[in-house]
Every structure is written in structure tokens, then in C-alpha cells.
Amino acid sequence: MGRLLKLREAHKTDAPATCSVLWAHDGSHLATSCASDTEVLIHDLSAPPPGRSGSTAGSSPVVLRHHKEGVTAIALGPTAGPLASGSFDHSVKLYNFPVGSFQGNVTRFTLPIKSLAFNKSGSLLAAAGDDDGIKLISTIDLTISRVLKGHRGPVTGLSFDPKHDYLASIDSFGTVIYWELSTGKQLHTLKSIAPNYNSDSSVLNTLSWRPDGEMLAVPGLRNDVVMYDRDTGEKLFNLRGDHEKSVCSFCWSPNGKYLATSGLDKQVLIWDVDLKQDIERQKFEERICGLSWKPVGNSLAVIDVVGRFGIWDNPVPVSMKSPTEGVVLNEPHSLFEDEDEEEVLGKGISCYSGSLDDSIEKGSGDFSPISRKRVKKRGPSFDEGEEVLQEIDSRKRRKESENKRGDGEIRERAVRMQDAFQVGFTPPQQGKRRFLCYNLLGCVTSLENDGFSHVEVDFHDTGRGPRVPSMTDYFGFTMAALNEKGCVLANPCKGEKNMSTLMYRPFGSWANNSEWSMRFELEEVKVVALGKNWVAAVTSHNFLRIFTESGLQMHILSVNGPVVAAAGSGDLLAVVTHASDCLSSGDQVLEIKVFNINEATQTISGRLPLTPCSHLTWLGFSEDGRLGSFDSKGNLRVYSDQFGGSWLPVFSADKARKSEDENYWIVGFNATKLFCIVCKSPESYPSVMPKPVLTILEFSSPLASSDLGADEVENEFMMTNLQLSEIRKKIKDMEAFGLDVTALDDEAFSLEVKLDRCILKLIASCCHSDRLVRATELARLLSTQKSLKGAITIVTASKLPILQEKFSTILEERMLDDLKTPEPIPTGRSNGKTAYSVQPPVRLSPMMEKSPDLNNRTPNTIKPQIKSSPATETLKLVKARYSTPENLAQGEDISKERELGSKLEKLATFVKGKGNATSEVTGKDVSSSATGNVKPELKFPINPFARVKKAT
């Protein structure tokens, strides 16, 4: 087989140019084109008896001279379908094949066309080139059904998935995009996986689906061909061998068993794809830029860059399976309809014309079904003529493809159940370092390098974190979790040899060799998590395995479904699993459980809420131990004990986003803020270099837009309320344990003050928009009397006497309540606290003793006063607001009270005085309240009170 293949000149070129060659489906004709030649040639190989090894000197070829400039691409539809050609003259033309008659112009571009492809049924033609966007053209009516935009550079290769779900395209930068045909969306973008030919226009990147559609072949960066998975876009394996330079062109054998590749090193290699081994090769004088397997038999047509073509007979050694063997028989059932139509028609013709020169090699087994079907199909083609048949066929096919597309849409709507993911990871990118884990503490990064990786652990706080030496990883770790004490790494199983391994590296240990690893047979680690003195791993068997820090296997639990994510912090471990298949609306059903590992208890169990049609992208604990989840629609939810344990939405990326092209990659959160890395679209993950910088975003509730026009204040109100409830809960918990809560008390007090300030702002805006009932409700929420007085000044300033009256009533009620319950911690914590600070505990005890009788008396003595006071006040207000009459009125009040003549009345006067004083702006304490001076004021309600007590 080593003899040199003789090539025949077809196109004349001065300089090397990209040429293409295509077989007709029956193997009787060969179409060739060349980028420096305006002609497309159709060589009829069937007329003379088949010659030997390429010397197919047939009759003169049919010449198609319709283009004005060089033809860069040709594509052939299925069966006897049309031939399409694209050219430097920006047009795409269709011809009858193999007759060669011109059918029409399909489309025009603004720039040269570089690539064409028909789909399997022939209903769609994809065309692309230097223009921005790939055009999908319906061949029935020649309309553009879709334009797919996303490539940055000229698109040089297109390939339709044989199952008609996807289109794959490659540009001259080596970027491959998987498009979903039903929606036109980009499914996967694989950047720089193929050689970059942007500077060299004579080489075009190409790619091709295996005929069964299970994998996509793309030229690799290391003189190889790399196979990518059909659905996930993950690298499967590569064919690497004797190509000394990059692979520039290849072609799958019709049965997908062999691949012919040609490289820049002027070699053509034939690969057995299953064995990943090259089985045959041939060296040429010039670079081969076009390859095409004969659809029947065992021949390969090649064309080189100077426009010479030839046919290589028996590229696959005769001893091996034929490259076309099993095409019909082994085809998956779903494809059978389309497939045998074209194959059979093609083969039928070839049998008829008797040019099946390699028929000896083919077993009679696959020959007989062909002939049987041929008989069936041949009838109409003879009766009605080819054109009619074609039309019928194409119409039928169109219907079919439409049906298929419909199916695809339904499938698209149902979101797939998401795979397990490790929190804080970024997907692998070839030749680039990536994060296995990134959290607020530090990161674990990995760089793959020739079969093994370098894993590094870095802490953000270089001053405090331990320094960890980098390690070489032969396992191929893809998951990691990190905390102060150590990191855990795990890898999925890859094939039979590489078992799933879990490894733990403590950072500081008193003993040598305290690193440990576990291997799992027939089981695969899906996610790992790390907490205080424990390591957790959830596996493909739905086991939750818990190890201690030293590697002791402590617990093995079963979780309810396939795991999605896990996160650990302190004693707590949160595990999210699938509870069932997706709902028909496309929502996933996820379940979350939170375990306390040290106590072996379960603290939270329930469904994990998600935004409709989204998936979980982050799960974790904040520094103070609150659980949060983040989904792909950019919503952060925080678990709260309110309402018996529920998830509160506290952040929405849509609202926070400043510009369209920002993606938030969350890292963590605390009580009021979200920490994330902002990634500019189309990137949705941060890169390791340069070091990403965290951005802080404030929480914001998804509030309805209200009539107040004070969204920010309302949001602050919600958030402060939430914070306050969290802190109060914590205080309660800590008090139950008998711990010191003074620090938390202080925090709660400052929060209360903040909340009051916020409520006052809301009251002000309620007053502006005339929402009096809401204002009153808000006033009732104020926690300190001081703020209530502030509220009264606000309503006074906005001249709302009704509110003023209401607020005064509230204030009076408050003060009376305080009287009734003079314990150090009454309604508002702040009052209790100030009381505490003002009065030494020695004084407290007599007060407590006195309080019972005081309580007994109050209902009788004070109630009438309450009733009278608003009335007097309104009277005053009706008379005059800001002048002396008020003072007079107050005087009257005082005189009345003197009549009552009890000890308590002094206080009552004070209360009243407060109520009235707001409108007066005379009293000393009132004026200070107006300025908003908190500390001395707060003591006032209590101080005189205490003195009264003492006097008694």
C-alpha cells in the first residue's frame, strides 16, 4: 500500500488554495472545487469501466461556471439531492446533481463564504464564512430560517448532528460552538480547542460528527484529532500519532469506524477509531485539503492544495472491516427512515450502473437487503422522473424534520435534572488553571499538564493562613473543599483503571503523614464537604459517608436521591438531593437536609426552593452559620427560622445588575451583604489569573413597587427586621445555654435604633403620600419612646393633627405599659438596658417590691386620664396650634391633676406633658427630642419615674 497515489489535475491554481472533493451518494460521480477556481467540476466515474488506483480517466467532467470568484465550499444534499457551492463572490448556489444544471441562488453574504453543510434530511443548508453569523437556510423555499450569531472570527467548519439536534461550528480561532437547532441557542462554547489559523487563511479549521452522532471530531492543538461528547461537549479521547503537524482535514468513514485525517505535514492517515490506532498512511507531494470516503466500497477521494485529486483504493486494508460495512444494518432504529432512503437509493443506482468495484470485499449479507430495498424504491423513480420524486421526498422529509424539531422543543422546555456539582468550582479549560474550590477563605486550583495536574492551595489571608506546598496529582482531582484546617480532594472514576479517590490533607498536624485517602470501588464520589473535624463525601450510590479528620469512617447514611451539592461549616452539613424528576413546568424538585455531625442530629429537612426553570449554582453557610442557596437566575435565598423555617429571598441579580453583561459568581454572604466575583459576559466563571477580586453587593428584597416611592427605605426596613429577628433568636438560644449575651444585646440595640430610624423615614414618606393608617401602624412598630417622640415631631411638621393625636395616644399607652411592668427588660430591650444603666441594682429591688401595688392602682387611676388627654389635646389644637393657649391648656391639665393628688400623678403629668409638649416646642426635654439626641433623652422617661419611686 506504500505506493504513491497518482493525482489528476482538476483545477488550476497558482498558489495553494483550499480544495474540496465530494462523492455522490452512489459513488458514481465526484464533485471537486477549488478556492482559486471559479468552476465546480462533476466527474463522471461510472461511464468508463473503473480504472485502477486513481487513474480514473473518464469522460470530460461537467463544468459549472456560475461563480464569479473561487469556490470555497461545496456540500451535497442527501440522496440525489442538490449540490450547493459557496464562493468568494459571497453567494451560495444550488445545482442539480449529478446533472449539473443550475437551480438557483440560495443566499448572499456580505463577505466570502467559507463553509457549507446540509443536514441529514436535506431540509436545511447551513452556510457561514467571514460574515457575523451562520445562516440556516431552508432548502424547500430558500428562506433563511435562522441566523446563529456567536463566533468571533470567520466560521470555517460546519457540521449537522446526524440526529438533527445540534449543529457544530468552528471558527478560525479554533473555537467550537454547539448550537441547539430547535432553539438556536449556544449549548457549549469550547474556546481555543483547535489550532488558531486566523493569520493563515489557506487552512480552514473543520469538524465533523461521527455518522452515528455520538461524538464530534475536532482537530486538536497537539497534532491530533480530539473527540467531544455529543451532549456534554466534554472531551472523550484523542487520536494522536504520527502527524507531525496539525491536522487540517478529516472525514469519517460512512460507518463511523474509521477516520481519514490529513495533516499540514502532507500525510493522510487512516485511523481505527475504536482502537484509537492508525492503520494506514500515505505521504503526498502537497498538502491534502479535502478527503471524502466513497459511500460504497472502500475508497477515499483526496484533493490537494494545488487542485489535483485522486482516488485511493482500499485505504482500509482488505483484511479489516470495510469502511462502509454495516452502514444500513447497524444504523440505530430512529435513524432508519432517513438513512435507508438515501443509502438505498444511492446504492441502488450504484448497483445498477455496475460501478461497485469493491463489491467483492463486502459480505453478501449486507448486499442482499440493499437489493431488496432497491426493488421497492426504484419503481416510482422510474415512473415519475427524478425531479418529481425529489420533490415528494423533500416535502416528506421536511414534515419529518418539523416533527423532530417539535419533539426537541418539548424536550428543551423540560429542564434536565442537574448533575452534581462542587460548590465554588469552575469548569476545566484547556491549558488554563482552574478553581476546584473557591470560598471566602481561600482557593484550591488545579492545572492539567500532560496527564497529571498540579494542585495548589492558597489562602486569601496570607498573614494568617498556613502555607501549603503545591502537590502533583496523578488522580485528576476535580472536586475540593477547603477550610482552615485542611482540604479534601476527590476525583470521579474515569474508566475501569482509575477509581474514584478521596484524599484529605490536613494543614497542620503534630504527626507526620497524617494525610489519608480512600478508594471507592464501583462507586463514585459526587461531591465533598468539609467541616469541623469531619469530612463528608456523597457518592453515586447515594451514600453520605462521613469521616473524621484523621480518616476514621464514622457514619454512612443513605440520602434520598441523586446528590446535587453539599456544603459544610462547623458542625453543620447541608446536602441537596433530587427528590424527583423535573416537573412538567421545568422546575426541579430538590430536597435539602442539614445535619449536625457532632450531635448526629438533623436540624433542617425540606424542599429547597428555586426560581422556576433554574438550577442550583451555589450552596453554603455564612460566617455566622446561616444557610443560603443561589440559583442560576441569580436569586439568593437565606434560610430563616421564621414561619417554622422558611427560605427568604434576599437578593436578586436582575435588580442589582448594573449592565447587561455582568454575571455574578457567588462566593459567600454575611448578614447584610453578598460577596461575589463579577464576570463579564460571555464568561460566567472567574479565571484564576489575574486573581479575582470580590465585589460586595447589598441584599435587596424583591419588594413590590409600592405607592410610597421609598423603595430603599422599605428594603432597609425588611432587611433590618430580618437581622433583628435573627439576633433575637440567637440571644434566646444563648440565654438558654446561660451564656453571656451583652455583646449581642448591644448589637440588637443598635439594630433597633437603625430600624427606628428607618421606620421614621417611612412615616415621613407615608405622611407625604397621605397614608395615615400605615403611618400609625408604623408608629406602633417603633421600639423606643424616644423615636415615638421623633415620629410626633415629624407629623407635627407635616401638619397632620389626627396623626399627632394618634401617636400621642400610642406614646401614652407605651409609658403606661412601662409603668405596669417596670422590669428591666420590658417591651423594648433598649429601655430595659438604659434602666439598668441608670439605676444601680440596689435601687431596683425596692422598686420591684413596690410594683405590685402600683400595678393594682393604675387601672383605676390612670385610665380616665388617658381618655381625657387626647380630647384636651384636640381641643387645644382646634383652638390654636403653636401659641400660648397650649401652655394654658397644659396649665389646666396640671391643675386638674393636682386635684387628684396621688404620687403617681406626678408621673402622669409628665406623660401628658410629653404628649402635649410635642406641639409646643417649649419644654427642655422636648426640644432635645426634636434634635434627635438619643442618649440623654432615653433616660428621661425613667429617671423621674425612679425618683418618684424613691420618694415613696
Next chain:
Amino acid sequence: MAGQTDHSLSIFSAAEVEFIAEDEMIEIVPNIRMDALNLLCGDFGPFVPQIPCTVPLWLAVALKKRGKCSIRTPDWMSVEKLTQVLEAERESPREFQPLPFHYVEISRLLLDHAHDDIPEVYMVRSLIEDIRNVRFHKVESGLETISGRTHAVKLKNLSAMEVNLVRPFMARVLQAFYKHDSPEMVQQADTSASKRPQVVDRGPRRDLRPR
């Protein structure tokens, strides 16, 4: 430049100008955890690893020297922006492009102490050098146009270092012009002559300062 060594007229030395520039604020990304610093000039921090915060340049440089932070290059110090500025400077011979008042000092400090934080540091350095040269040349050629009739020169967007270089010379030139022109003027307004020098001395500064 002339008059530079004349201490009676030169107000600041280059080091002093740099000292003043150290009060400019700059963003850093600390890699340590530290509580807020309560300084006379304000409160800075708290410092949390990987979360950017704004501090004065002197503090940034001090932290950087100890390896406690990385300095985020200001927007104007990117190659793209500087290229634009340089082009604009070359295109308009009479105008100065708006740059930070202390751009010479800031870039100098950053290039000295935080060169590893600046992307494309050599390019940035050479661009800033070019911009500085173009601008200084502009200032010099502008000074040539000063004639006896000039009472004040208006220079917009001039930076601290440039002003500092020009100021003594400019003041003296104006003074000298005034002196040589004076025979007639002295006769006319002898009374004002005693006040004039001060006015001249202050004149240009007032024009230059407001940015």
C-alpha cells in the same frame, strides 16, 4: 528649568510634591484581615482579604511594601486610556488633557512600589514618560510665547509637578518683564509698583490651582 534652584521662589521640591500626592486615595485589595484604622485623616478599612477598599496612597504603599495588599491600578493608568491621552496630547498642541492632578507622582509611586500589580507595566511606564515629555515640551514652548504684554498665563489641566516646575520661572519672567517695561509705567503709577510684585507672584498660582 530656570529658577528651579531659587528657593525663595520655588515653593516645593519634587519630593515635597510627591509627599502631598501621597494623600490621594487609591483602591487596594488587602490579603490580610485587619480591623479598621482610625487615623487623623479618617477611618480606613476594615480590611478583609480579597475585598477592595480605598485608602490614601501612603498607606497603600506602606502595606504594599510589607506584602499585605495589592494595589489596583487606577482607570486612567491603563494602556488603553494612556494611549488615548497621548494621542490627544500630540494632536492638540495648545491644550492639556485632563489627567489626575498628581498623575506624575502617583504613577511614579506605583511604578516604584507596585510594578507587579500593573498590567503591561513597561508599556504603561513608557506611555506615561511620553505623555510627561509631550506635556513638558508643550509647557516650555508655551513659555516662549510670553511677551512683555503678558500679565497672566492660563494653563488648564496642568498637573502639580508641571506647575511646580513652571511656577518659579514664570513668576520671575513676569517680574522681569514688568521690570523692563516699567520706565513708562513707573512714571505713571509709581504708587502701585510696590504692590505689583506680590500680585504677579500670586497671579499664576491662582489661575492654575483650580482644576
